[in-house]
Amino acid sequence: MRDNTFVLEETINALLESKKYSTLRDVLSTMNAADVAILFEEIPEDKLPLLFRLLPKELAAETFVEMDTDNQELLIRGFSDNELKEVVDELYVDDAADIVEEMPANVVKRILKQADPETRKMINEILNYPEDSAGSIMTTEYVSLRPKMTAEEAIKRIRRTGVDKETIYTCYVTQDDRTLIGYLSIKTLILSEEDDRIEDIMDSNIIAVRTTDDQEDVARMFSKYNFMALPVVDKEDRLVGIVTVDDAIDVLTEETTEDIEKMAAITPSEKPYLKTSVIETWKARMPWLLLLMISATFTGLIITKFETALAAQVALMSFVPMLMDTAGNSGSQASVTVIRGIALQEIGFVDFFKVVLKEARVSLICGATLAVVCFGKIMLVDHLLMHNPAVTAMVAFTVAVTLVLTIVCAKLVGCMLPMLAERLKLDPAVMASPFITTIVDAVSLLIYFKVATALLGL
Amino acid sequence: MRDNTFVLEETINALLESKKYSTLRDVLSTMNAADVAILFEEIPEDKLPLLFRLLPKELAAETFVEMDTDNQELLIRGFSDNELKEVVDELYVDDAADIVEEMPANVVKRILKQADPETRKMINEILNYPEDSAGSIMTTEYVSLRPKMTAEEAIKRIRRTGVDKETIYTCYVTQDDRTLIGYLSIKTLILSEEDDRIEDIMDSNIIAVRTTDDQEDVARMFSKYNFMALPVVDKEDRLVGIVTVDDAIDVLTEETTEDIEKMAAITPSEKPYLKTSVIETWKARMPWLLLLMISATFTGLIITKFETALAAQVALMSFVPMLMDTAGNSGSQASVTVIRGIALQEIGFVDFFKVVLKEARVSLICGATLAVVCFGKIMLVDHLLMHNPAVTAMVAFTVAVTLVLTIVCAKLVGCMLPMLAERLKLDPAVMASPFITTIVDAVSLLIYFKVATALLGL
Numbered sequence: 001m002r003d004n005t006f007v008l009e010e011t012i013n014a015l016l017e018s019k020k021y022s023t024l025r026d027v028l029s030t031m032n033a034a035d036v037a038i039l040f041e042e043i044p045e046d047k048l049p050l051l052f053r054l055l056p057k058e059l060a061a062e063t064f065v066e067m068d069t070d071n072q073e074l075l076i077r078g079f080s081d082n083e084l085k086e087v088v089d090e091l092y093v094d095d096a097a098d099i100v101e102e103m104p105a106n107v108v109k110r111i112l113k114q115a116d117p118e119t120r121k122m123i124n125e126i127l128n129y130p131e132d133s134a135g136s137i138m139t140t141e142y143v144s145l146r147p148k149m150t151a152e153e154a155i156k157r158i159r160r161t162g163v164d165k166e167t168i169y170t171c172y173v174t175q176d177d178r179t180l181i182g183y184l185s186i187k188t189l190i191l192s193e194e195d196d197r198i199e200d201i202m203d204s205n206i207i208a209v210r211t212t213d214d215q216e217d218v219a220r221m222f223s224k225y226n227f228m229a230l231p232v233v234d235k236e237d238r239l240v241g242i243v244t245v246d247d248a249i250d251v252l253t254e255e256t257t258e259d260i261e262k263m264a265a266i267t268p269s270e271k272p273y274l275k276t277s278v279i280e281t282w283k284a285r286m287p288w289l290l291l292l293m294i295s296a297t298f299t300g301l302i303i304t305k306f307e308t309a310l311a312a313q314v315a316l317m318s319f320v321p322m323l324m325d326t327a328g329n330s331g332s333q334a335s336v337t338v339i340r341g342i343a344l345q346e347i348g349f350v351d352f353f354k355v356v357l358k359e360a361r362v363s364l365i366c367g368a369t370l371a372v373v374c375f376g377k378i379m380l381v382d383h384l385l386m387h388n389p390a391v392t393a394m395v396a397f398t399v400a401v402t403l404v405l406t407i408v409c410a411k412l413v414g415c416m417l418p419m420l421a422e423r424l425k426l427d428p429a430v431m432a433s434p435f436i437t438t439i440v441d442a443v444s445l446l447i448y449f450k451v452a453t454a455l456l457g458l
Numbered sequence: 459m460r461d462n463t464f465v466l467e468e469t470i471n472a473l474l475e476s477k478k479y480s481t482l483r484d485v486l487s488t489m490n491a492a493d494v495a496i497l498f499e500e501i502p503e504d505k506l507p508l509l510f511r512l513l514p515k516e517l518a519a520e521t522f523v524e525m526d527t528d529n530q531e532l533l534i535r536g537f538s539d540n541e542l543k544e545v546v547d548e549l550y551v552d553d554a555a556d557i558v559e560e561m562p563a564n565v566v567k568r569i570l571k572q573a574d575p576e577t578r579k580m581i582n583e584i585l586n587y588p589e590d591s592a593g594s595i596m597t598t599e600y601v602s603l604r605p606k607m608t609a610e611e612a613i614k615r616i617r618r619t620g621v622d623k624e625t626i627y628t629c630y631v632t633q634d635d636r637t638l639i640g641y642l643s644i645k646t647l648i649l650s651e652e653d654d655r656i657e658d659i660m661d662s663n664i665i666a667v668r669t670t671d672d673q674e675d676v677a678r679m680f681s682k683y684n685f686m687a688l689p690v691v692d693k694e695d696r697l698v699g700i701v702t703v704d705d706a707i708d709v710l711t712e713e714t715t716e717d718i719e720k721m722a723a724i725t726p727s728e729k730p731y732l733k734t735s736v737i738e739t740w741k742a743r744m745p746w747l748l749l750l751m752i753s754a755t756f757t758g759l760i761i762t763k764f765e766t767a768l769a770a771q772v773a774l775m776s777f778v779p780m781l782m783d784t785a786g787n788s789g790s791q792a793s794v795t796v797i798r799g800i801a802l803q804e805i806g807f808v809d810f811f812k813v814v815l816k817e818a819r820v821s822l823i824c825g826a827t828l829a830v831v832c833f834g835k836i837m838l839v840d841h842l843l844m845h846n847p848a849v850t851a852m853v854a855f856t857v858a859v860t861l862v863l864t865i866v867c868a869k870l871v872g873c874m875l876p877m878l879a880e881r882l883k884l885d886p887a888v889m890a891s892p893f894i895t896t897i898v899d900a901v902s903l904l905i906y907f908k909v910a911t912a913l914l915g916l
Binding site: 228 | 488489490492613616617620626627644645648649663665680681682683684686703704706707708710711714715718719721722723724730731732736737739740743744746747748750751752754755757758759761762765768769772773775776777778779780782783784786787788790791793794795796798799802804805809812813816819820823824827828831832835839840844846891892895896899903
């Protein structure tokens with residue numbers, strides 16, 4: 001995909017050099033907004049305004065929405081007031097609000113000045129909702145119908161007002177006070193008789209979200225119910241906007257990336273990796289590495305405590321990395337499974353004992369299998385093959401017993417912490433590998449030395 | 459959410475006990491298919507057929523699609539041939555194909571026998587495409603129009619044939635030989651004049667996928683282009699089906715879960731966690747734990763090799779877990795970031811040197827920061843506070859130098875392996891924490907002992 005962009009980029013550059021503007025316009029017009037935006041990222045900044053002006057009006061607005069913030073700002077700063085007004089007029093209100101949110105104050109002022117008063121009011125309304133809430137991702141442009149209308153009147157109304165609406169696929173039925181009382185798809189409308197009343201053909205089992213609902217919960221509802229759009233209501237059940245499925249997909253992708261980053265001990269960032277500066281990446285990763293490094297002090301203390309015993313049995317030390325890694329991996333498997341289950345709303349705190357019981361059983365048979373293999377491997381490789389006299393059958397047995405105990409502990413810690421975090425309204429995603437590993441390392445070292453003391457009489 | 463399900467469950471059970479079937483039907487009719495399916499999972503199996511028969515026909519079919527495979531099979535086995543036919547007739551072809559794919563052979567035979575010949579043919583067609591391909595998730599029910607039709611004729615055609623089509627929001631324009639030449643949204647159709655010709659109002663910049671394209675790539679196109687549906691064409695550019703946005707969301711969620719599972723060293727499973735048996739979970743996790751445990755043998759060998767040196771300087775051992783963990787965490791941060799970037803198509807192999815350069819710079823400043831803090835901590839806590847005579851300034855310096863070197867190695871390994879995997883058409887997601895940790899552990903131990911030998915003259 002990227003390679004094609006390169007070829008295209010060269011073609012565009014060649015056309016620009018030879019000033020074949022009408023050919024350029026024709027080429028760009030055949031493209032999709034998302035592709036134009038990707039192309040624009042690869043084009044030298046100084047040629048951007050010229051190219052953008054070649055785009056047909058509607059494509060220009062769509063492309064503008066898809067571009068990254070830096071390029072948007074660059075263009076706005078170069079726009080005349082008239083040009084800016086043209087673009088702003090073509091934007092959907094929720095896209096305009098997204099853009100305004102990212103721009104520096106002086107650019108925001110210019111945009112709002114060019115928007116007509118109605119649009120300005122709507123943009124400000126959306127901006128007032130808390131970040132990550134349904135209100136902040138909704139659009140206030142939707143089709144609303146009245147219960148007493150006929151299907152024919154409804155279609156006429158859509159034809160009259162529909163051009164500006166982001167989606168007309170789902171229409172919402174409201175009373176005079178804007179209370180939402182039903183909805184129907186354009187499919188129902190087209191397939192019904194001309195004189196059918198809206199209230200008779202609408203679906204009144206409304207599933208709506210509140211302006212303050214979390215955007216991730218809202219997005220998950222799309223994958224649960226297969227909707228094209230979800231209505232957003234205020235505290236009095238009055239319709240204030242809709243969230244469309246394309247925005248829901250973006251939210252799902254964003255929130256999953258955030259979860260994955262948190263699971264890897266990185267502070268989430270909204271920028272793509274290649275757009276983030278070295279310092280920003282450092283800032284996102286450093287605090288976690290620092291915290292985890294300091295926490296690892298405990299494992300050091302444990303080793304120091306058993307130092308004298310270890311000096312006598314240095315062979316024991318060689319199994320420490322394997323024990324710690326296996327315990328860490330076992331714990332991560334459990335924690336990551338539970339974290340994802342919570343994110344997909346398959347697992348909740350109510351399932352606590354079910355999950356713990358299951359992990360206990362899984363960890364016992366995992367531990368037993370690994371212990372048998374490990375005992376065999378130590379006896380075969382370290383004892384027989386490498387003739388290491390310090391590695392006796394008793395040492396192998398010590399390692400095997402430790403393995404079972406640490407795996408059980410690791411999986412239990414791994415499955416319980418995310419559920420507890422969820423219960424305490426903390427973010428379960430933080431309870432993943434790095435965090436679990438740090439705890440599990442200390443626990444497995446303690447178990448190891450205790451078992452060794454008991455079995456080998458250190 | 460789950461708690462509400464419990465209340466509802468009790469109500470339903472009470473109504474069932476007192477045989478208030480018409481009340482039950484009314485209650486169920488107000489519900490959404492996805493919610494009914496969730497409710498059915500909590501209801502005792504023997505009551506399921508009775509409850510299902512209470513559902514209105516259309517809701518029954520929709521609920522059936524949303525139910526888990528076990529419940530679907532249970533119901534089908536209890537259905538009379540007539541009942542089965544009624545459900546199959548109401549299903550969309552792609553949903554029917556999904557269900558058929560999961561059922562045992564004798565149930566499949568019964569389903570296909572009840573489907574009408576046309577449907578049977580379409581189901582078989584979809585089943586013939588490779589798993590995870592666009593063909594396997596598409597539906598063959600779509601609205602197709604001809605270029606010479608007028609808008610009015612088109613709307614009439616949709617009214618006549620649209621009831622059975624999964625989505626009518628996007629209509630596809632084909633020639634007589636089924637070659638796809640354009641598309642238009644129902645919005646365009648409704649907003650245009652009655653005598654506008656389809657070929658004049660359609661968009662001919664077609665973005666289509668092939669039947670054999672990977673389903674994840676197809677799903678990602680939805681988040682790139684904000685489509686409601688994507689046309690699927692064969693090798694001769696003939697339209698054979700469409701993929702709808704709701705299926706794309708399911709694919710995105712599924713594929714992301716798979717990636718996350720692979721990153722945690724778990725063989726992906728399609729079943730939700732709580733539905734998987736202990737043995738299945740064991741099978742999914744065991745091979746990886748085993749592989750990683752065996753790989754950890756190398757770290758053991760390295761420690762054994764330096765055993766004599768270690769016996770003289772046991773204090774060095776106490777920093778091993780911290781060094782290994784920090785290196786592992788640093789490597790994971792890089793690998794997970796790159797893996798996600800590849801999945802979102804933000805990073806490709808063409809960016810190899812850009813990424814490596816960036817990680818080199820990030821790792822140098824991360825390493826330097828951590829080394830300074832670590833040196834300070836060791837001197838303050840271990841040396842001054844704990845009066846550990848073995849921990850000299852030189853030991854602290856050895857640990858700090860090792861930290862810088864291991865972090866640089868870890869981040870470079872972490873960022874390079876996923877990109878190389880991508881290049882070799884392997885799955886980048888496998889190159890995450892557990893795998894990286896195992897490599898990085900061995901590397902950091904080697905570095906540690908080399909630095910210690912050089913600086914402390916072991």
